[in-house]
Amino acid sequence: MLSSAATSITVILIVFFLFIEGAGVFTKKPIDDGFLLAVSVDNQVKKIKPSEIKDIYDQKITNWKQLGGKDLPIVLFRAGDITDYYTEEELGKNFEFFPDKINELIAKTPGIIAFFSDKYKAKDFKGRELDIDKIKVSEFLSGEEWFPTAQPIAQMGVKPLIYGTLWVSLGAILLALPIGLAAAIYLSEIAKKRTRSLLKPLIELLAAIPSVVYGFFGLVIIVPLIQSTFDLPVGETGLAGSVVLAIMALPTIITISEDAMRNTPRAMKEASLALGASKWQTIYKIVIPYSASGITAGAILGIGRAIGETMAVLMVTGNAAVIPHTLLEPVRTIPATIAAELGEAPNGGLHYEALFALGCILFIITFGINMLVELVTNRNSHKKH
Amino acid sequence: MHKIESKNVNFNYGEFQALHDISMSMKENTVTALIGPSGCGKSTYLRLLNRMNDLIDNTHMTGSILIDGVDIYERQTNVDDLRKNVGMVFQKPNPFPKTIYENVAYGLRVNGITDKNEIEERVVTSIEQVALWDEVKDKLKKSAFELSGGQQQRLCIARALAIQPSVLLMDEPTSALDPISTAKVEELIYELKNKYTIVIVTHNMQQAGRVSDNTAFFYMGKLIEYDKTKTIFTKPTIKQTEDYITGRFG
Amino acid sequence: MSQQSSLAKKKRRNQNIAFGIFTFTSYAIVALLFVILAFIVIKGIGVISWEFITEMPKNGMTEGGIFPAIVGTLCLVLVSMVFAFPVGVLAAIYMNEYVKDGWIKKIIKQMTNNLAGVPSIVFGLFGMSLFVNKMGFGDSILAGGLTLGLLVLPIVIRTTEESLKAVDDTFRQASYGLGASKWETTSKIVFPIAFPNIITGLILSVGRVSGETAPILFTVAAYFLPKLPTSIFDQAMALPYHLYVISTSGTNIEASRAMAYGTALVLIIIVLISNLLANALRKYYGNKVKTN
16 A cells, blocks of 8 residues: 555655755855855845856956945955965964954955855954845846855856756757658558567667667767867767767657557558558558657657766766757756766765756656656547547 | 450468359440358459559459450559559448549549649549539538538548549449448449449448449359349349348348 | 559559668668667677676776676665565556556556656766665765666566566466465466566666666765775666766776776677566566466
8 A cells, every 4th residue: 555655755755855955055145164255245236146246256247336325346255365465474373363354455455355264264354245136037047157165155057057958958869750650650550560669679679778778889880980070179068968879769759650650540551541541641640640649759758868867978068067959069958067076076065966956957857757648648548538 | 355354363371272263244324243151252353444453462363354455453453543443432421531522533634634724624524423513512621520421421432423433343342331321322323333343342231232234143153143133133044143132041 | 554554563662662772771770770780899808808897997997997886786676676666566566466447557657657768967966865865875885886776766666567468368367266365376377387577677777777877876875985885875877877988978088998998898788688687587487377
């Protein structure tokens, strides 16, 4: 009784844990634990967005005026810059005067913005800690930069990852769909019974090969092939990911489309043939339209597999977190990001939580895809009655 | 010359021999009824006339079938051309999941007719031929599944007529219909006889008696008796035929 | 008639072209399978030896063997099956023999489908959050095995359900007819008949568990361990993770290529054997049940 609910409980637990951990990224100050950003007490800017901090340190914002403050040039300061202002003697042998000097510097420089560890925060701190806005869900989704370990502030924009995932998956399905359909047509309508019973298990065997083996195969065969064919600096590209994913998606597409085609009523096919239609005409005018929803379901499930696939993609796409313009550039997908970065992200930290938030996105996408497939196949079964 | 002529036809599904040495011929513009108990081979024989049995794996045929003097199992005979000339109506109405109009137009399109006016004209004529026009003229763009069973079957007949065959095969065309629809289809068969050579498989003795000129009685894969319908029903020469017709078995 | 024949010729030609493409494509896919398999077999067969199977990795994993990875994978298979097999089989029995068709069954079915569609990396995240952190198992065979167990649960449930459905209802009716209770019927009649088929589900799951990498990345897998695990609370190496490591981020990727081919071959062999075995069993018992 309880065990029959096991899968339901698991799904609920997955949702619970993923979302609890992932939500942290939106409820926490987006600055590394133990660090702070300080300004002069006179500074009128009270709150600041993570992206603005980055622009300041990239010197795209150079005046407090741009942030609604006084007309005052921004003076950048990181802990390491201290030697520009004070000599080593002034800081003391063991940097024991470090906190005082920072304190002094902040007090006398009205335009300063200082980033340093709070162990250097003096007891009689004369500056003001800058309040940093939490990351909004919309910023998380639309942010164009993914630098989760950047200093002074992490950039958590998942747009390049979402784009990377979609590009690679769409590329895969564009390759796999025509090939898979062709094979499904062959198996269901053309092949003799014996040929079919020989080929079908072989094609299904493609689904059994572990994804890490596909990744390895892609790495040593497909990546160099793409590099030399397109004369690229590196072969680890979105295209390599698409090719590998296409091979992996084939069994799904073929099995489901073939099932749908074989469900076409015999009476329908016979009626067409009896009117003098050729077998091929019957296939594309009767069988394919009749099984359209099954074929769609196969394609959607194929995309779902591709979106969630981790290891093979991680090994062949080059993993550059930039918005791709062509499939011949390195890209990074959501699953690959999680796999590559979670090992380095400290437990419970902002980066860790951001990766769980990525997991949530992935879960929502695949859950949606499952629902969509359910919808498409249900509509089909209604049609048949 | 006979329209359809079969000589010494044997047919096997794998090991099972479904037809034994069938020789029979049919004249142009006649209705021939094939009767006999289930599994007697009458449907198998019918499906040989437009090579529908080609679709089944592991079958084997010997002997010859000639239509208009041409052996339809010869290598150079194109099976698509053959089926265009030999239309078929099935046991259950089997319209395509398309509109009423497209159902009838389908056969024209797959046979290379692209002229819109010609297609429309032939669709309308065919639907009129089966006396369905008044019932469907306002809903040609609706799905064929919205029609009643009897209407669907007449639509399927119209679909077969649209490509202007000279032979029409009917495999128990009224077995899934109510009595009123059955009467309409029978009436239709009677009218179509003037233009087509019709072969009809039926379970229904009265139907065979009403619509056919000649009747063939099949039993266990053999052609037992073949004669004018009147003769078969009033004074059959073979005992098995008489037993079947009088309902003593079958 | 002559005009018709030219149409027929055109139709035949189009059909031949289309069917030619379809036939070629299908065989090309099968050829691709053989290329992948042959490539790994040819490159890997020379690497595999008794030492490769039974020794520790040496010299920055460029030499020696993969013994600890094999042991680790075996442990993971064992733990995941000990968890998933009884749970999955009981779930399927309950669903198939006890629950009446209705919305509850529908929801459970839908949830099982959804679980099957969850990407393996999400299982990895979940396993890390629940088993490693919340339950405090740490990176361990237990945490990894349970994560993998959840991953294959839908497979076990589905194959078991199919096997139970394949049992002819007359067996059940005969048993009831003799006055047996539902549980007696299920445990003494239905389950034994379905058992060989249920085993095929188990075998397929073993193949799947052996090859999965993403779920074990953060729940158990170790980059390199000089000794074998001694309890289920130890970290372990595993074959798929080992292949990933030595082909992408080893100390010397080029030098460890041979090891990578060998590892890939061992993985492929495990997966192929489990699939062929499952197929053979299914065929053998499928025929047997029918002739009964």
